[in-house]
Amino acid sequence: MTGKRLGFISALILAGMCILPLGLGIYPQHVLIVSLFYVMMASSWNLLAGYTGQVSFGHAAMAGIGAYTSGILAVKAGIDPWIGVCAGTAIAALLGLGLGALCLKMGGIYLSLTTLAFSQILHIVIVNEYDVTRGTMGLQVPGLMAEYSKITYYYIMLAAAVLTLAILYRMIHSNLGLNFRAVQNDEVAAKSIGVKVLQVRVLAFTVASAMAGFAGGLYGHYLLLITPEIPSLDLQFNVLAMTVIGGMGSFIGPVIGAFALNILAEKIRDYGEYHVLVFGLVALVVARFAPNGLLGIWRRFRTRPHARSSNRLQD
Amino acid sequence: MFAISLMNGLVMGVIYALAALGVSLVVGIMNVVNFAHGELYILAGYFSYLFASALGVNFVLAMVIAVGLVFFLGLLIEYLLIRPTYGNDMYSLILTFILSIVLQNAYLLIFGPYPNKPPLWVQGATDVFGLFLYGNQRLAALAAGAALIAVIFVIIKKTWFGRIIRAASQDREMAELNGVNTTRLNMLSFGLGCALAAAAGVILAPVFPVTPTAGVPVALTAFVVVVLGGMGSLWGCVVGGLTLGLVENFGAAFISSGYKNVFGFMILILVLLVRPSGLFGRAKI
Amino acid sequence: MALLEGRKICKAFGGVQALRQVDFVVEPGTIVGLIGPNGAGKTTLFNAVAGTFRPTSGKIIFDGADITGLPANAVCRRGMARTFQVTRPFAAMTCLENVMVAAINRHPEKPRSFIESFAHEKLSFVGLDEMEGFEARHLNVIQKKRLEMARALATEPKLLMLDEVLGGLNTQEIGQAVEFIRSLRDRLGLTVLWIEHVMGAIMKAAEQVIVLDQGQVLMAGTAAEVVTDQRVVQAYLGE
Numbered sequence: 001m002t003g004k005r006l007g008f009i010s011a012l013i014l015a016g017m018c019i020l021p022l023g024l025g026i027y028p029q030h031v032l033i034v035s036l037f038y039v040m041m042a043s044s045w046n047l048l049a050g051y052t053g054q055v056s057f058g059h060a061a062m063a064g065i066g067a068y069t070s071g072i073l074a075v076k077a078g079i080d081p082w083i084g085v086c087a088g089t090a091i092a093a094l095l096g097l098g099l100g101a102l103c104l105k106m107g108g109i110y111l112s113l114t115t116l117a118f119s120q121i122l123h124i125v126i127v128n129e130y131d132v133t134r135g136t137m138g139l140q141v142p143g144l145m146a147e148y149s150k151i152t153y154y155y156i157m158l159a160a161a162v163l164t165l166a167i168l169y170r171m172i173h174s175n176l177g178l179n180f181r182a183v184q185n186d187e188v189a190a191k192s193i194g195v196k197v198l199q200v201r202v203l204a205f206t207v208a209s210a211m212a213g214f215a216g217g218l219y220g221h222y223l224l225l226i227t228p229e230i231p232s233l234d235l236q237f238n239v240l241a242m243t244v245i246g247g248m249g250s251f252i253g254p255v256i257g258a259f260a261l262n263i264l265a266e267k268i269r270d271y272g273e274y275h276v277l278v279f280g281l282v283a284l285v286v287a288r289f290a291p292n293g294l295l296g297i298w299r300r301f302r303t304r305p306h307a308r309s310s311n312r313l314q315d
Numbered sequence: 316m317f318a319i320s321l322m323n324g325l326v327m328g329v330i331y332a333l334a335a336l337g338v339s340l341v342v343g344i345m346n347v348v349n350f351a352h353g354e355l356y357i358l359a360g361y362f363s364y365l366f367a368s369a370l371g372v373n374f375v376l377a378m379v380i381a382v383g384l385v386f387f388l389g390l391l392i393e394y395l396l397i398r399p400t401y402g403n404d405m406y407s408l409i410l411t412f413i414l415s416i417v418l419q420n421a422y423l424l425i426f427g428p429y430p431n432k433p434p435l436w437v438q439g440a441t442d443v444f445g446l447f448l449y450g451n452q453r454l455a456a457l458a459a460g461a462a463l464i465a466v467i468f469v470i471i472k473k474t475w476f477g478r479i480i481r482a483a484s485q486d487r488e489m490a491e492l493n494g495v496n497t498t499r500l501n502m503l504s505f506g507l508g509c510a511l512a513a514a515a516g517v518i519l520a521p522v523f524p525v526t527p528t529a530g531v532p533v534a535l536t537a538f539v540v541v542v543l544g545g546m547g548s549l550w551g552c553v554v555g556g557l558t559l560g561l562v563e564n565f566g567a568a569f570i571s572s573g574y575k576n577v578f579g580f581m582i583l584i585l586v587l588l589v590r591p592s593g594l595f596g597r598a599k600i
Numbered sequence: 601m602a603l604l605e606g607r608k609i610c611k612a613f614g615g616v617q618a619l620r621q622v623d624f625v626v627e628p629g630t631i632v633g634l635i636g637p638n639g640a641g642k643t644t645l646f647n648a649v650a651g652t653f654r655p656t657s658g659k660i661i662f663d664g665a666d667i668t669g670l671p672a673n674a675v676c677r678r679g680m681a682r683t684f685q686v687t688r689p690f691a692a693m694t695c696l697e698n699v700m701v702a703a704i705n706r707h708p709e710k711p712r713s714f715i716e717s718f719a720h721e722k723l724s725f726v727g728l729d730e731m732e733g734f735e736a737r738h739l740n741v742i743q744k745k746r747l748e749m750a751r752a753l754a755t756e757p758k759l760l761m762l763d764e765v766l767g768g769l770n771t772q773e774i775g776q777a778v779e780f781i782r783s784l785r786d787r788l789g790l791t792v793l794w795i796e797h798v799m800g801a802i803m804k805a806a807e808q809v810i811v812l813d814q815g816q817v818l819m820a821g822t823a824a825e826v827v828t829d830q831r832v833v834q835a836y837l838g839e
Contacts, residue, residue, distance in 0.1 A: 055408045102584065106591045109348050109546075112408050113538045114583065116350070120535055121580045128573040175704040175715075178693075182701040185690035191672040192650065192682055193755050194705035233531070237416045244409065277424065280417035287410050288396060 014162065021154050029150045035262040036157040037219045040164045041235075042242040042254035044211035047168060049240075050249035051177070052204040053184035054108050058099070058115030059239055061122045062092045062209045063216025064231020070217040071141040071226045072132060081144050085217035092213025093206050100205035105198055111205070119231060126228050138227035141220060153222050160218055164211055169251060171207070180204060184249075234276060238265075241283040247295030256295065319447050320568040321561070326453050328560025329460035330519050334533055335540035335552040336467060337511030343484035343547030344504045346404060347397060350411040352512050352537060353530025354418035359385050359513030360520035361426060364433040374434055378517040382510050389509025393502045401501075415530075422527035430524035433517070456518050463514055464553060471549060480504065484547050512537075532576055539579045543586050545593025554594060558582070601664065603628040603759055603791050604649070604680075609658035611641075611648055618644045619655070620815045626759070626808075631785055631792040633806035633823070635799065637835055640812040642795045643685055646763055650682050651675040663758060677705075681757035685764050685795070687744040689736035695747055696732040699723055702754035722750040726780075741768055753788075760784065762794045766801055774798060778805045803827065811835070 021029045045059045069091050070084030079087075099118060103110040126133045133139055145152060171177055179200045182190040191197050220226040229235065238261065246257020261279060268275040290297050338352055349355075362381035366372040372380070396414065400406040437451040471477035479495055515533075516525070523529070540559055544551020559579055566578040586593060604626040611619040619641050626632050634642050648655040649662075651672035660668045667675055690698050699719035707715065723729045726746040731739065736747060745765050752760055762781070766774050778801050784790045796802045802809060803823040811818040811826060813835040819826065826832055 049405065049409070053405050055405055055412075057412065102587050103591075106587070108404060109342075109346075109408070110542070110587070110591075112350075112412075113348065113542060114587070117535055117539065117580050117583055120531065121577050124574065124577055128571075175708065178697060178701050178704055181693055181697070182690050185692055186688045188652065188672075189684070189688035189690065189751075190701065192652075192676060192684075192688075193702040193751055194673050194676040195701065196673050196705075233416070237413070240409065240412065244413075274424075277417060277420040280413055280420060283413045284396070284410065284417060287406060287413060288399065291406065 017158055018155075021151060026150055029154055031263060031266050033150070033154050033157050033222060035259045036154075036161045037215055037222075038238065038242055038258035038262050039161045039255050040215035041212060041239045042246065042258045043165060043168055043251075044208045044215070045239050046243045046248060046254040047171070047180075047204055047208045047211075049243060050254075051172060051180040051184060052201055054104070054201060054205065055112045056115045056205065056208070057112055057233075057236055058119045059208070059212050060233070060236035061115070061119035061231040062096065062212035063219065063235070064119075064122055064126070064228070065092045065095060066213030066216035067220030067226045067230050068126065068133060068139070069213075071139050071220050074141050074221075075139060076132070081142060081221045085214065085221070088217035089210050089214040092216070093210035096206040096209025097202065099209075100202035104201045104205065119233065119236065122231050123228055126231070136228055138225040140225055143224055144218070144221045148224075157218060157222070160214065164215070165251075165255070167211075172251060176200070176203070237276065237280070238262075241279045243293075244283045244287050245279070245293055247293030249292065250295045250299075253293050253295040257293070260294075316568055318443075319449070320564045322443065322447075322449055322453075324561035324564035325557070326457045326460075326560070327564060328557035329457055329464065330515050330556075331536050331540050331560050332553045332556025333460050333464060333518070334512055334515040334537040335544065335556050336464065336549065337508040337515075338534075338537045338541045339544070339547055339549060339552050340480070340504055340511070341508035342541060344480060345397070345501050347407045347505075348411070348538070349505070349508060350408065350534065351392070351415040351418060352508070353532075353534025354415045354422075355385050355389065355509045355530075356512040356516035356533050357422065357525045357527070357530040358388070358418065359516035360433070360525035361422065361431060362513075363517045363520060364431045364525070367433045368431075374436060377433065381517050382513040385513035385516075386506045386510040389506035390502055392509070393505035397505060398498070398501070415534075419527050419530070426527065428527060430526050430529075432524035433520050435521050450522075452521055456522055459518050460515070463518075467511070468549065535576070536579055539583045541593075542583055543593055545595040548593065548595035551593055551595035601628075602626060602661075603663060604793065605661040606645075606649065607659040607661070609645065609648055609660065610656045611644055611653075612656045618815050619648065622658070622812070622815070622817055624810050624817060624820060626791060626793055628758075628791050629785065629789065630807045631781065631794060631805050633802035633809040634793060634795045634812065635797075635802060635809060635826075636812035636818070639814075641815040642812055643763060644815075645812065646682065646761055646795065649675075650680060650761060673705075676755055676757075679756070679758035680761065681752035681755045681759070682761040683745065683748040683752055683763055683765060687741065687748055689739070689744050689747050689751075691737040692735060694733055694735055695723060695728055695739070695750075696720065698736050698747055699750050699754045702751045706755050719750075719754060722754045723747075725753065726750045742773075753784075757790065759791045759793060762792065762796075764795055764797060766796055766798045774801055777801070781805055799827075 021032055041059060041063060045056070048054050048056050066088035069088035070081060073079040073084040073087060074081050099114060103114045127135050144156060179195050182195055183197050183200050187197055216230055220230065242257035242261045243254045245261065247253020265275040268278060286293055334356060338349065341347055341349055359381045362384055363377045366377035366380055367374045392414070396410045397407055400410065435452045436455050440450050441454060443449045471480060479500060483495060483497060483500055536559060540552060540555040543559065544555030559582065562582060563575050563578050567575040602625045606622055606624045609619055609622040622645060636642055647653055649660055651670050651674065654669045659666060662678060662680060667678060690701065696716070696719055699722050700715055703715045703718045720729060720732060723732050726749050728743060728746050728750060731743065736744065739747060766777055769777060781792060781794065782805055785792055794802070794806065806823055808820065809823050809826045810820045811832050818831055818835055819829055
């Protein structure tokens with residue numbers, strides 16, 4: 001796809017996204033806002049798993065850090081939510097930097113273990129520090145604007161998602177993106193041609209954590225009630241399933257996955273709380289048989305003749 | 316307070332060591348971390364509850380059946396999910412994580428959110444050294460756990476199978492060159508790792524009833540023990556397990572009970588800062 | 601002054617002593633062959649020198665500086681590049697992208713257009729320019745070796761370390777490959793340290809040959825000296 005055509009299509013989709021909620025009721029608007037939150041989460045998680053080959057189980061925890069930082073600052077110190085969201089993003093980035101520097105030198109498995117432990121600990125701390133966090137009751141926080149308006153929240157989340165995606169796109173198509181992919185493909189080879197592997201990995205983890213913190217901060221001020229549901233393994237699983245099913249390692253895969261699964265989850269909810277189980281089974285099958293997700297299946301279908309010619313070259 | 320924390324710490328330490336042995340075995344041989352380890356622990360608890368309490372099978376037999384079933388499930392998981400991912404550690408992490416969530420939600424659907432508990436093996440309590448009364452069931456769990464660890468050590472240090480396991484975790488390629496069928500070895504050790512989780516589960520379920528998500532802290536603790544002891548080290552599991560059990564229970568008794576599991580995390584951070592390869596770990600080649 | 605010098609390099613894996621007190625010297629502008637029976641420690645020596653792992657003891661001096669224990673990426677920046685015995689291309693990236701990764705880390709400040717033409721130039725130098733749009737996993741073994749060579753050259757090294765690049769080639773192709781490696785030295789002024797099993801090729805191209813056996817230097821000398829040495833003959837026959 002040429003740059004011009006890509007720009008045109010993006011502009012078209014963006015225009016569509018701007019008009020989309022106008023005719024809809026409150027409930028579909030809510031579903032779209034939550035979908036946009038998941039777009040940010042899944043796309044930034046994809047930067048880790050899809051582009052640098054490291055699996056974090058603490059992405060939801062980072063969103064929780066963003067949400068609770070901003071929420072607590074607003075409730076306890078009366079700080080403006082917008083400044084709070086920035087603070088939440090910064091703290092998530094710092095924690096990402098610390099955790100990344102701590103365990104990435106030991107290799108990928110350690111990151112997975114440590115981030116899983118981190119999310120569990122965060123959960124325990126939130127539940128125990130009732131005075132500050134209101135535990136499982138949830139912390140009531142002010143909104144982003146004086147008068148609550150769904151449609152304004154929609155546009156804020158849309159702008160945030162576009163910003164996140166734009167930064168990710170620039171990164172992936174820069175020198176850094178090449179280094180990311182080199183590290184994911186073969187760490188030893190990357191090192192041998194001068195890639196600072198540890199630095200690249202920690203950077204990716206820090207950026208992804210900051211993005212999760214940003215998304216979480218906005219989400220908290222949208223929900224107006226911050227609960228341990230945000231930094232939970234269930235939310236972490238949703239993000240992972242969206243990325244895996246949509247297409248890990250492709251730019252647009254997680255975006256599609258986020259919309260598809262979130263809207264589908266609402267449909268399944270009509271029958272009961274089965275969506276996690278359903279998504280789990282689907283994700284299991286996809287990760288096992290189609291590691292590039294739905295997008296990968298579609299691409300393979302579309303480019304089959306080309307793949308055949310390149311196979312011939314191999315012989 | 317001191318003595319009872321010591322006792323609790325020992326009981327938990329032995330169980331942690333047992334759960335961690337399963338993780339360590341699989342990491343050492345296959346370089347795969349099974350994130351569904353805790354859910355298999357829980358599954359064994361449910362099985363033993365189902366057979367002993369609901370179907371009235373003798374409790375020892377129920378435990379044996381439970382461990383056996385989880386062993387076969389482990390073989391199946393390895394065959395269906397893990398085997399195709401060799402050479403790509405990332406996918407085995409993702410797959411076993413998804414599996415753990417699937418299992419948790421399946422338990423919730425089948426057994427509901429309520430705690431389930433197989434029958435106690437023994438009743439009553441014993442006066443320990445005239446210091447305090449301690450539940451007989453916990454003492455029995457301690458004895459069973461310690462005995463099982465001893466058996467595993469004998470198997471790994473003394474038998475033919477153990478030699479192969481040690482060889483493969485030292486140097487996979489070398490073992491392969493010397494005619495070890497690593498495909499079958501992987502399957503067997505994954506199954507064995509799951510069976511060890513199950514063994515910990517059936518021993519502890521009468522004391523700590525199982526719920527759909529009760530496996531998460533257990534697995535996390537096992538992971539911390541494995542990092543603390545050094546990935547792939549068996550002695551590390553025992554020393555790490557006991558250390559963690561004691562630290563958690565003393566911490567809970569003297570500092571804060573709500574933060575019991577946080578102490579383990581502190582240890583994890585400390586180990587990563589000071590000695591990332593763990594107490595008994597080999598430095599990475 | 602020597603470009604690369606190893607002083608009493610030792611490496612132990614667990615209880616196994618893979619390298620014992622290895623001393624060697626590589627003079628600038630030469631092609632040096634590194635030979636020895638299987639398991640002699642040739643690749644281990646490469647890894648220790650290139651920073652894949654730290655030697656247990658000993659010193660490595662490169663271009664006048666002590667590089668012992670530096671990570672591989674830092675060693676690379678100082679001008680040492682290598683290929684791997686079992687090739688390690690970035691499988692899901694195109695050939696051009698493979699080489700671009702090396703180029704951007706050598707010239708981080710240069711614009712994308714420069715990087716692309718720079719990488720293209722390296723690919724055509726090894727004769728892979730027609731494949732530049734294909735993902736590396738589609739290449740055959742020989743093409744993968746060439747790709748690694750292009751990648752290594754794109755780091756603009758002073759010293760190029762080759763680990764068995766002739767495997768799978770026929771006699772005629774071996775001749776061409778030897779010519780190619782010679783041209784690296786003659787046209788680009790590179791110093792080459794070269795592990796190889798094909799003795800004939802080493803004898804044709806290398807000015808100096810180092811023989812490793814059981815983790816020790818058995819001898820070092822010119823190709824002619826080495827082939828006639830009784831100890832070398834025995835080490836190979838005893839294999």
